[in-house]
Amino acid sequence: xxxxxxxxxxxxxxxxxxxxxxxxxxxxxxxxxxxxxxxxxxxxxxxxxxxxxxxxxxxxxxxxxxxxxxxxxxxxxxxxxxxxxxxxxxxxxxxxxxxxxxxxxxxxxxxxxxxxxxxxxxxxxxxxxxxxxxxxxxxxxxxxxxxxxxxxxxxxxxxxxxxxxxxxxxxxxxxxxxxxxxxxxxxxxxxxxxxxxxxxxxxxxxxxxxxxxxxxxxxxxxxxxxxxxxxxxxxxxxxxxxxxxxxxxxxxxxxxxxxxxxxxxxxxxxxxxxxxxx
Amino acid sequence: xxxxxxxxxxxxxxxxxxxxxxxxxxxxxxxxxxxxxxxxxxxxxxxxxxxxxxxxxxxxxxxxxxxxxxxxxxxxxxxxxxxxxxxxxxxxxxxxxxxxxxxxxxxxxxxxxxxxxxxxxxxxxxxxxxxxxxxxxxxxxxx
Numbered sequence: 001x002x003x004x005x006x007x008x009x010x011x012x013x014x015x016x017x018x019x020x021x022x023x024x025x026x027x028x029x030x031x032x033x034x035x036x037x038x039x040x041x042x043x044x045x046x047x048x049x050x051x052x053x054x055x056x057x058x059x060x061x062x063x064x065x066x067x068x069x070x071x072x073x074x075x076x077x078x079x080x081x082x083x084x085x086x087x088x089x090x091x092x093x094x095x096x097x098x099x100x101x102x103x104x105x106x107x108x109x110x111x112x113x114x115x116x117x118x119x120x121x122x123x124x125x126x127x128x129x130x131x132x133x134x135x136x137x138x139x140x141x142x143x144x145x146x147x148x149x150x151x152x153x154x155x156x157x158x159x160x161x162x163x164x165x166x167x168x169x170x171x172x173x174x175x176x177x178x179x180x181x182x183x184x185x186x187x188x189x190x191x192x193x194x195x196x197x198x199x200x201x202x203x204x205x206x207x208x209x210x211x212x213x214x215x216x217x218x219x220x221x222x223x224x225x226x227x228x229x230x231x232x233x234x235x236x237x238x239x240x241x242x243x244x245x246x247x248x249x250x251x252x253x254x255x256x257x258x259x260x261x262x263x264x265x266x267x268x269x270x271x272x273x274x275x276x277x278x
Numbered sequence: 279x280x281x282x283x284x285x286x287x288x289x290x291x292x293x294x295x296x297x298x299x300x301x302x303x304x305x306x307x308x309x310x311x312x313x314x315x316x317x318x319x320x321x322x323x324x325x326x327x328x329x330x331x332x333x334x335x336x337x338x339x340x341x342x343x344x345x346x347x348x349x350x351x352x353x354x355x356x357x358x359x360x361x362x363x364x365x366x367x368x369x370x371x372x373x374x375x376x377x378x379x380x381x382x383x384x385x386x387x388x389x390x391x392x393x394x395x396x397x398x399x400x401x402x403x404x405x406x407x408x409x410x411x412x413x414x415x416x417x418x419x420x421x
Contacts, residue, residue, distance in 0.1 A: 004335035043344040064312035067305045081407045089414040206381035213378045214415040220346025224370035228327040
């Protein structure tokens with residue numbers, strides 16, 4: 001396959017990955033890595049490197065919009081970035097030593113988990129009680145919704161912190177944003193309101209990915225010939241996705257479609273991993 | 279969900295209280311850094327991509343086995359040399375480095391914001407994050 005054909009295929013594939021990733025909130029990496037490894041037979045390290053770069057682009061682009069709205073809890077994000085960057089650093093080092101077929105299997109498992117998480121009906125429980133740590137770290141905050149300010153506090157900070165270390169490791173090892181794991185830590189464990197957890201998680205994804213990208217870059221995992229079409233495609237797809245979302249409110253069928261696509265891809269990744277094809 | 283993604287440049291909102299004002303100011307700067315960094319890096323990636331595809335469009339790349347990156351983009355000084363001679367892959371790689379640097383610069387700017395608020399605990403937290411990224415950078419280089 002020539003450079004021009006490869007570039008066009010990856011551009012188109014990445015565009016749809018970015019579009020779907022933005023519409024469902026799962027991120028583009030989950031489609032990019034199977035596309036590159038299963039379909040185009042690209043080495044998984046190159047695929048992870050390219051995906052990681054696209055994760056930084058999309059999360060930074062959308063974080064810029066969120067931060068402006070004042071929903072993102074910057075202190076909470078910064079505090080938890082200690083956990084995610086330390087995890088990402090560990091993950092990037094692990095990626096050097098873990099055999100590629102094992103990476104493929106872990107990828108498939110995390111992918112299934114994320115798909116299930118995206119379909120789950122979530123119940124919001126806002127806590128108001130301050131804990132010692134939440135007061136000390138000034139993590140409580142408020143956010144605007146329908147012209148009123150909703151205040152919230154944060155609970156089980158240590159538990160959330162450790163979950164974030166794990167999310168960081170997965171992000172560094174697989175080259176994905178691991179948004180689903182970050183949401184588990186924030187909604188599930190720390191009881192942060194959805195609007196705040198989604199935007200703050202997105203805010204953190206860029207730094208987390210950068211912490212492992214510096215390792216990938218120096219190891220030669222980020223190849224310009226692959227990263228170029230991936231990052232342009234995913235970013236354009238994500239921009240289109242954000243435009244569509246303004247007009248349509250219901251995205252349930254989309255979530256289901258994406259969950260099915262993602263499950264098929266993850267089974268493929270696990271199967272090829274077990275057979276040692278990756 | 280992502281309303282003003284990248285292209286929305288309006289920044290009109292009222293500070294809620296005087297206390298909140300600095301927080302909002304820093305948020306504007308952070309938003310600006312993130313958006314600007316992504317745009318600048320994409321310009322490099324795009325221009326480099328055009329050079330790369332124009333020159334090497336018909337060659338057959340081998341990405342099946344991992345071989346690292348070509349020697350002329352394996353270090354930062356090599357990349358700069360490559361850009362001087364309009365090598366497409368070197369221009370793309372510079373764009374990618376700018377992209378990776380973007381969230382790190384954002385973190386550094388947050389430190390300045392916390393400094394203005396005299397929030398020493400959070401200056402400390404921000405510095406830890408920067409140190410971890412630095413450690414990651416050094417370890418990648420050492421290996």
